Amino acid sequence: MTKGILYVVSGPSGVGKSSIIKSAMSKLEGFSFSVSYTTRPPRPGEVNGKDYFFVDEKTFNKMIENDEFLEYAKVHGHMYGTSKKYIKEKINEGMNIVLDIDVQGALNVVKKMPKETVLIFIAPPSYSELKKRLMNRGTEKKEDLIIRLNDAKWELSKINEFDYLIVNEELKEAINQLISIFIAEQIKTERVTEHLGRYSFFKIEEE
Ligand SMILES: Nc1ncnc2c1ncn2[C@@H]1O[C@H](COP(=O)(O)OP(=O)(O)OP(=O)(O)O)[C@@H](O)[C@H]1O
Numbered sequence: 744m745t746k747g748i749l750y751v752v753s754g755p756s757g758v759g760k761s762s763i764i765k766s767a768m769s770k771l772e773g774f775s776f777s778v779s780y781t782t783r784p785p786r787p788g789e790v791n792g793k794d795y796f797f798v799d800e801k802t803f804n805k806m807i808e809n810d811e812f813l814e815y816a817k818v819h820g821h822m823y824g825t826s827k828k829y830i831k832e833k834i835n836e837g838m839n840i841v842l843d844i845d846v847q848g849a850l851n852v853v854k855k856m857p858k859e860t861v862l863i864f865i866a867p868p869s870y871s872e873l874k875k876r877l878m879n880r881g882t883e884k885k886e887d888l889i890i891r892l893n894d895a896k897w898e899l900s901k902i903n904e905f906d907y908l909i910v911n912e913e914l915k916e917a918i919n920q921l922i923s924i925f926i927a928e929q930i931k932t933e934r935v936t937e938h939l940g941r942y943s944f945f946k947i948e949e950e
């Protein structure tokens with residue numbers, strides 16, 4: 744069975760990751776979103792099990808102890824983690840998985856699963872535009888907003904460690920770029936030739 748691809752989408756808070764991912768995924772089949780665990784309180788309208796699994800610190804720490812996370816990190820003052828079981832199961836079923844995680848998490852995932860992982864960085868057109876988007880979203884208190892904008896500086900310094908860079912100026916263009924990456928990665932020669940059994944009539948010489 745062909746293994747799925749792990750698309751890790753990362754970038755500063757408020758840059759538009761969720762907006763881009765949701766729209767791109769609604770237009771494609773065979774992609775599954777990895778719902779993270781977090782200790783952050785839910786925002787109005789967020790649904791447990793859909794946006795996140797909202798858990799308390801005790802439960803999160805127990806999950807760390809039980810080695811249930813592929814990666815976890817403290818992000819902007821709260822804990823966030825990716826379920827190891829979900830990722831391993833889906834990827835082995837041949838499902839492509841999309842992760843919306845922070846830069847520390849992204850760099851940890853690629854260390855653990857280098858062959859399956861594609862790292863995509865979403866950047867804002869400017870720092871002032873990032874600030875504007877976060878303020879307009881209105882989901883954070885002033886002190887949390889300052890933390891997120893400060894953390895963005897370190898995150899932006901890691902762009903070069905990513906495979907792809909999307910500058911989210913025009914939302915529609917950013918969505919199209921993400922869809923293009925999703926599709927192009929699926930037809931990379933190295934991925935196709937890994938499964939020569941299915942395409943043996945090509946007679947591709949293996950080194
Ligand atoms: N290209 C764009 N132009 C203007 N506004 C945008 C654009 N893309 C996204 N937004 C808006 O910016 C805000 C932040 O977007 P979103 O919540 O998707 O960011 P995020 O990167 O997922 O944030 P976080 O990491 O905090 O979850 C939202 O209000 C969204 O509607």
Ligand SMILES: Nc1nc2c(ncn2[C@@H]2O[C@H](COP(=O)(O)O)[C@@H](O)[C@H]2O)c(=O)[nH]1
Pocket residue numbers: 753754755756760779780783814815816818819823824825843844845846847848849
């Ligand atoms: N390392 C991880 N980061 C994660 C995970 N799930 C989400 N995130 C990132 O946290 C910030 C803040 O998200 P918000 O919903 O509170 O605005 C954002 O950058 C997410 O990408 C995870 O499992 N691991």
